Amino acid sequence: xxxxxxxxxxxxxxxxxxxxxxxxxxxxxxxxxxxxxxxxxxxxxxxxxxxxxxxxxxxxxxxxxxxxxxxxxxxxxxxxxxxxxxxxxxxxxxxxxxxxxxxxxxxxxxxxxxxxxxxxxxxxxxxxxxxxxxxxxxxxxxxxxxxxxxxxxxxxxxxxxxxxxxxxxxxxxxxxxxxxxxxxxxxxxxxxxxxxxxxxxxxxxxxxxxxxxxxxxxxxxxxxxxxxxxxxxxxxxxxxxxxxxxxxxxxxxxxxxxxxxxxxxxxxxxxxxxxxxxxxxxxxxxxxxxxxxxxxxxxxxxxxxxxxxxxxxxxxxxxxxxxxxxxxxxxxxxxxxxxxxxxxxxxxxxxxx
Amino acid sequence: xxxxxxxxxxxxxxxxxxxxxxxxxxxxxxxxxxxxxxxxxxxxxxxxxxxxxxxxxxxxxxxxxxxxxxxxxxxxxxxxxxxxxxxxxxxxxxxxxxxxxxxxxxxxxxxxxxxxxxxxxxxxxxxxxxxxxxxxxxxxxxxxxxxxxxxxxxxxxxxxxxxxxxxxxxxxxxxxxxxxxxxxxxxxxxxxxxxxxxxxxxxxxxxxxxxxxxxxxxxxxxxxxxxxxxxxxxxxxxxxxxxxxxxxxxxxxxxxxxxxxxxxxxxxxxxxxxxxxxxxxxxxxxxxxxxxxxxxxxxxxxxxxxxxxxxxxxxxxxxxxxxxxxxxxxxxxxxxxxxxxxxxxxxxxxxxxxxxxxxxxxxxxxxxxxxxxxxxxxxxxxxxxxxxxxxxxxxxxxxxxxxxxxxxxxxxxxxxxxxxxxxxxxxxxxxxxxxxxxxxxxxxxxxxxxxxxxxxxxxxxxxxxxxxxxxxxxxxxxxxxxxxxxxxxxxxxxxxxxxxxxxxx
Numbered sequence: 001x002x003x004x005x006x007x008x009x010x011x012x013x014x015x016x017x018x019x020x021x022x023x024x025x026x027x028x029x030x031x032x033x034x035x036x037x038x039x040x041x042x043x044x045x046x047x048x049x050x051x052x053x054x055x056x057x058x059x060x061x062x063x064x065x066x067x068x069x070x071x072x073x074x075x076x077x078x079x080x081x082x083x084x085x086x087x088x089x090x091x092x093x094x095x096x097x098x099x100x101x102x103x104x105x106x107x108x109x110x111x112x113x114x115x116x117x118x119x120x121x122x123x124x125x126x127x128x129x130x131x132x133x134x135x136x137x138x139x140x141x142x143x144x145x146x147x148x149x150x151x152x153x154x155x156x157x158x159x160x161x162x163x164x165x166x167x168x169x170x171x172x173x174x175x176x177x178x179x180x181x182x183x184x185x186x187x188x189x190x191x192x193x194x195x196x197x198x199x200x201x202x203x204x205x206x207x208x209x210x211x212x213x214x215x216x217x218x219x220x221x222x223x224x225x226x227x228x229x230x231x232x233x234x235x236x237x238x239x240x241x242x243x244x245x246x247x248x249x250x251x252x253x254x255x256x257x258x259x260x261x262x263x264x265x266x267x268x269x270x271x272x273x274x275x276x277x278x279x280x281x282x283x284x285x286x287x288x289x290x291x292x293x294x295x296x297x298x299x300x301x302x303x304x305x306x307x308x309x310x311x312x313x314x315x316x317x318x319x320x321x322x323x324x325x326x327x328x329x330x331x332x333x334x335x336x337x338x339x340x341x342x343x344x345x346x347x348x349x350x351x352x353x
Numbered sequence: 354x355x356x357x358x359x360x361x362x363x364x365x366x367x368x369x370x371x372x373x374x375x376x377x378x379x380x381x382x383x384x385x386x387x388x389x390x391x392x393x394x395x396x397x398x399x400x401x402x403x404x405x406x407x408x409x410x411x412x413x414x415x416x417x418x419x420x421x422x423x424x425x426x427x428x429x430x431x432x433x434x435x436x437x438x439x440x441x442x443x444x445x446x447x448x449x450x451x452x453x454x455x456x457x458x459x460x461x462x463x464x465x466x467x468x469x470x471x472x473x474x475x476x477x478x479x480x481x482x483x484x485x486x487x488x489x490x491x492x493x494x495x496x497x498x499x500x501x502x503x504x505x506x507x508x509x510x511x512x513x514x515x516x517x518x519x520x521x522x523x524x525x526x527x528x529x530x531x532x533x534x535x536x537x538x539x540x541x542x543x544x545x546x547x548x549x550x551x552x553x554x555x556x557x558x559x560x561x562x563x564x565x566x567x568x569x570x571x572x573x574x575x576x577x578x579x580x581x582x583x584x585x586x587x588x589x590x591x592x593x594x595x596x597x598x599x600x601x602x603x604x605x606x607x608x609x610x611x612x613x614x615x616x617x618x619x620x621x622x623x624x625x626x627x628x629x630x631x632x633x634x635x636x637x638x639x640x641x642x643x644x645x646x647x648x649x650x651x652x653x654x655x656x657x658x659x660x661x662x663x664x665x666x667x668x669x670x671x672x673x674x675x676x677x678x679x680x681x682x683x684x685x686x687x688x689x690x691x692x693x694x695x696x697x698x699x700x701x702x703x704x705x706x707x708x709x710x711x712x713x714x715x716x717x718x719x720x721x722x723x724x725x726x727x728x729x730x731x732x733x734x735x736x737x738x739x740x741x742x743x744x745x746x747x748x749x750x751x752x753x754x755x756x757x758x759x760x761x762x763x764x765x766x767x768x769x770x771x772x773x774x775x776x777x778x779x780x781x782x783x784x785x786x787x788x789x790x791x792x793x794x795x796x797x798x799x800x801x802x803x804x805x806x807x808x809x810x811x812x813x814x815x816x817x818x819x820x821x822x823x824x825x826x827x828x829x830x831x832x833x834x835x836x837x838x839x840x841x842x843x844x845x846x847x848x849x850x851x852x853x854x855x856x857x858x
Contacts, residue, residue: 012788014695014774016373016529017723022732022781076727122730122782240739289734294748296739338749345766346603346743347616 020237022121026081028238029284032229033088036280039225040092043150043218046162047096050169052088054100058107059087066116082121086110089129092280093324094136095147097165097184099172102140106132126331127291130324137324145320146184149210150218188216189276189320192267201264206271215274223279230283239287242296246303247282247310248273254311272311276321281306285323291331298334298341305330364567367608369742370596371775373695375568376530380654380661384540387665388678392464394437394669395706397449397457398423401504406433408460414441416462419474419645421494423460430493431506435471436647436667439464450672450691450705452698459706462669474643481554488555492636495645501602501629502692502710507636510626511555518624520561521609522549522633525593525600527566528693531713533650534630536663538565538572541634542579544641548633550585551640556626561588563630564605568595597695598773602627604742616769631712651707653679657687657716666707672714673703682716690715694722695774729782737776737786743769747776747786754789759800767793 040048063083067074087107094103110132118124137144148160160168160183164175174180186194188210195205205211212220233239255269272278277285286292286306293302306326313322399405406423416422416435423433439462446456477483477491493508501523522545526534538545549561565573576590593599593608603614605627612623620627631650638644647667654661659680666675672689676682689700692713737747746765753761767790776786 011699011725012785013692013697013772014777014787015690015697015699015717015722016694016778017726017783018779018781020779020781021726021783022729025732025734025781076729080729082732120730122732240735290732292733294733294735294738294746296735299735342746343738343744345616345745345769346607347613347618347769348766349613 022080022082025238026085028233028236029085030081030088032233032238033092033226033284035225035228036092036222039218039222040096043222044096044148045160046165047098047148047160047169048091048094050100050166051091051094051096051098051103054103054169055091055094055107056084056087058104059083059090059111062108062111063116066112067120070116070120072120077121080121083111083115086115086128086132089280089285090132092284093129093133093277095144097146097148097160097168097180098143100169102136102143103169106136109135122290124290125334127285127288127327129288130285130327134324134328137319145186145190146180147187147190148183149185150216185210187276187320188219188271189314192271192275193314193320196265202267203264206267211271212274214268214270215272216276219276220274223274226279226283230279233283233287239283240296240299242299243287243292243303244282246300246305247286247307248278248303250304250307251278251311252307254308258311258315266315272314276314277323278310281310281323281327286327286330291327291334293334293337293341295338295341295343297343298337301337301341302330302334305333364592364594364608366594367596367599367604367742369604369740369744369775370598371740371778373529373597373778375595376654377532377535377568379656380530380532380652380663381536383662385536385650385663385665386678388667388670388675390437390464390466390468391667391670391674393442393461393671394439394464394667395447395459395461395671396422396433396436396669397447397459397706397708398433398444399457400449400451400708400710404431404504404506406431408444410441410460412441412443415439416441417469417471419643419647420471421473421496425506429506429509429512430490431498431508432494432496434496434645434647435462436669437462437464438467438469448702448705449708450698450700451708451710459669474645476643477640483554485555485557488551492555492639495635495639497632497635497639497646498709499629500631500635500649500709500712502712504708504710507552507628507632508555510628511552513556513621513626515621516624517556517558517621517626518560519610519626520549520553520556520558521605521620521625521627522561522563522630523600523602523605523627524563524565524569524572524630525605526569527595527597527600528695528697528713529597530654530715531652531693532654533652533663533712535565535569535572536652537631537634537650538563538569539575542572542575543583544634544637545576545630546579546583546585546588546633547641548635548637549588549628550583551636552626552628552633553587558626559587562591562609563588564591564593564600564609566595566599567592598742598771598775601742601771601773603771616766646709649707649709649711651675651711652713653716654713655687655690655716656718656721657683659683666711668709669706671703672700672705672707675707675714676703676716684718686719687716688719688722690717690722695778696772726783728784731782731784734781736779736781740775740779742773742775743771745770747790750790750793751784751786754793759793759796762793763797763800768797770794 060083067077090106110128114126114128114131115124168174192205210216214220251272252269255272258266259268293299309326310322313325404425406425408423410422416439418438420435421432422435425431442461442463444460447459449457489508489511497507499505524534524538553561563576598604607613614620615622635646648665650663651666652663690697691700731748733748750765770790772787772791774787
């Protein structure tokens, strides 16, 4: 180097950039969830709307407090919508009738412990929404299994009004004539697991009004809309195919194998696909880039791992749906997966030696 | 004639790279225009730190166009030729528009208003009668360097020690805005082919392929038509997908041959030599017209220039005069860039001279290029590694760079980074990745030097310890001679003292 060189004056190359920033990515994730939200409200009432509002407000307040404590720039980091996405995903995982303080607690845990304690956006080891959900699931198992029956099928279906939902969410009280025991139902996955445990066959269990063509009634349609949103994200390049394909193939291959072995005690692959959070996980939860591996092969492995673990937990675990645990367990495996899936850098392959 | 290598006109799409708004039509409205002779030129002597030329003219000397005014030391015989006729004003450091934006020692020449050519500038046809060495020497003396931006002396690249199977003429101009090579292939395809034929002879190779991008159908047709008219054997045209950075040397070789240039190696390791199409045209001009490298085609483009287009410009022309030739600034607050928007450098003045590396001058309006935005934390979305043509993991390298961990950077092969800027382009967090990797690559050189020094010191210390130990062992062994002889000595001693043998007890 000659001594007359000095630092470059202008900005560094490249001088053009994609307009897709983190905030736009997060906003598109939210847009993609909108169709599923509409289906959700149709089948299970307005509870989820209150859950979303409470979870998002709690997430934003927690984020603000944490950022202030950590001395970070508020406008930059609050404007990224990542806390909003966390809140919305948590709300999607919760039953429609969840007391507000449980929702808020989950949101606070997700943001404060699972995200900010690790250093904020980009640094969290675990999926914040799933960490928050699991914290609630192990702390409040009863409240988190009180699902409402879906619209249709139930002959004496009486939807909770907007006000009644709000009243329950805020105060835990139901209008006269309603009791939680009377209106709450298990989820199809819950029912399947319980009844299978009581030596019934899949065919018998599926006679319940909670079941539709493949999975749970209502859940199927929500699943369709989630997949719709997911495909839109794929076409916009917001998510890539590796994780969704991994999750769904992991789950479906396991389900198909056991279904073929004994369809009496193993529900069909369609049931697994359209029940619980399988599709939400495949397109929206497991695709959180921060807590997923960074290599493409790694993301496929990560997805397959989640799918297989979900099947294992659903079939032989004590929780009806295994999504959250599967995601968190695979989050733990991310450094290992990354380590063993590094691509071969150009010009360093064996063929070049 | 038929192409020596049969390539699919719609080649497979590479997994890496980015599709960027091309902005090429802007400067392709008309053919190549000749820029007026400049009033003053500045010819840099040390455009790259590796090669420093020595001036053979002094201030006050009268200069003719094409005359050798500086030579590079060494056996290559590489020279620099005067781009204009005039008088040397001075030889002093001046800023130049190449990476680093540093000051190079420049010969400043005031032009005389006329263009008288040196006696040396005579056509060298027929080139076919000249020997390989002779061709190389003439190319070196004419000051021809790679016009793709690397500035490597063409003659040195033609003097290969290992046999060359394939000459690639790189016309895959993948950066947005830049059209100088495409216009050259459209307007002067016969020069590219003629130059390629001479280079083949100078290399002793038989096969050449001119690579164009799939979005340059006119250039491809022009080359095909010109090829049909010549009797040059072994030259073909190949099409590669128009995707940035398909025109990067290593990427182009991968696309055309499926082979990868080893890290730290050169295309020559694969029996391949890459030359820019403009370099081939310069070689043709030398032999057919007797014209050494005194000018190049520069794309002047951007929304801030009056009449964008491609100009044949004398080297050393101040950008200000080139901008005037292109209709001047369209508005006052323009920013200048040398090169394309992906790898080009921002300039802070229009007084800088055109160099051999100046393929494109972008005069941009403030809203044309991305304004610097604050960096956001990496969300590990992986888009950077998806587009990286070197298959690096920029997101992991970023962590290694922020930690200043040279060992980790080396493990992640930061040296394989070709600085194309794709990772920056796609990063949703607007992280300046490439700039960090450029810095890391520079630090790697220091780090390796330190490592080597440390290893040497350790070896020396070990050797010293070993010698110490050996010496100590020698001293320890010294008095302990053979036990048998010691016993004998004791017996002898006892015998002499007239006592009985002590071992008899």
